[in-house]
Amino acid sequence: MSKHAETQQEQKITGKTLWIRMPGELDHHSARQICQRADKLVKERDIREIVFDFSKTVFCDSSGIGMLMGRYKIMKALGGSVRVVEAQERVRRILMLSGIMKIISVESKAGGMHNE
């Protein structure tokens, strides 16, 4: 029961925007779960923007980059977009190195789920 409640808090939909809170450690293991969740909601609901809230994330590897690139492609095909908000220093470094900031907006401050 409490597990369900937790899952609920990790994402929300406002209008056509899907908000997803990234886990503390975004690797192949956790990225796979996020992909499944996001893609299911995008299929079922009229989503045109995904906002990934990185406020809790202290670790991210190339699997996180793959996850973002994949969601970017899906949203682009739907005429929508993807954003990253509240990226901490380490995550920023990884995103910078990957070059993904050229195609996806990355903000460090504010704009996370708790601000909405």
Place this chain on the structure above:
Amino acid sequence: MNKNEMKLEFDSLSANEAFARVTVAAFMAQMNPSMEEVADVKTAVSEAVTNAVIHGYGEEVHKITITGSIEGQQLLLEIADQGVGIADVKKAMEPLYTSRPELERSGMGFLFMEAFMDEIQVFSKPGDGTTVVMKKMIGQHGA
């Protein structure tokens, strides 16, 4: 010269990616690393272990081993699987190359290992598994 060695063996389950990088981080703690050095090594370990899970064993469950040694300020890590191996290591290491595009891999695993470690070598033959050897000097910061 103070030398310290360890060996770790675990199943190639994705849940063990975090276990592997956290354990290596704990091993290197005695080297008095900076937060950034720990994060760099954790990322590189995560990349190599993920490669073994996804590519080496194609998500079948077998063993991955990590041997680590500390010699002075040098951290040496060997991450090995007994999986399918890589026919063309040079190609596998090219940025953005992935043998499994259907899995949404970014093709940046080796790029990150190279970026975050001082040295990386990949030994592999088809059918004979893959071993990634990585080195990094630790504790060079502002001493």
